[in-house]
Amino acid sequence: MFTNKIIHQVWEGYSEKYIPIRLKILSQTWIENNPDWEYHLWTGKEMRELVISSFPEYENLYNSLPRDVQRWDIIRYMILYKYGGIYTDLDTECFKPINQLVNDISLGFGEEPPIEKLMPIRIGNAFLVSEKGNKGWIYIIENIKKNLDVSKSSIKSVMDSTGPNMINNIFPYIKKNFCAKSISYKLVTPVSKYDVNDFIYHNSIKKFNEKIKEAYCAHYFFGSWDKKISLY
8 A cells, every 4th residue: 555645746936936827727636636645735945945954965966956947856856755655747637546556656657658650658757656765766866966967958958867868767777676667658648748739729639538538647748847848
């Protein structure tokens, strides 16, 4: 049985104080579908206090990250190590209770869907599951510290340093050493950003609905952290 029943989301609130209504609506689906879970929306102040109080050895690393999204990446790893539970991006929608999905997972990473022939299935970091204290998170943070180049801040460097590309590169190791599991994209991220774009513009609606039919949740890839890839 999964014991750390807390749903974590983050909104730093420095560059944009208030959460857009579309994200509020999505976050509410997690609360409504999981009434037996605690829900915590982390503010920028709380995030910084967590680093200072529980991860002082990584405070310099946290402060040196060149882009906001890199802090949002690393803080989710710290939160799950400290408290356990699930972390999910604000641009995700929950369709039904998640108890059965996470029941036998001590460390879990949601897959991202394949994009036809362009990109195979890969491990993402928009939906994460953990019992508290799993040292896989410390390994991940140490890997970030070891390989971070603060002079680089492109989209690719973000993905490579703190995001999904980094997770993919080390996933075989954390799977072997920290009991990590991948969670099928069909259950947690059944649609790609291209599917979402088609849905927004009223194309392939039937296909979209078919893909999410069996899923517990879906990630909509709004990408607000970078205007070049944002669907906002």
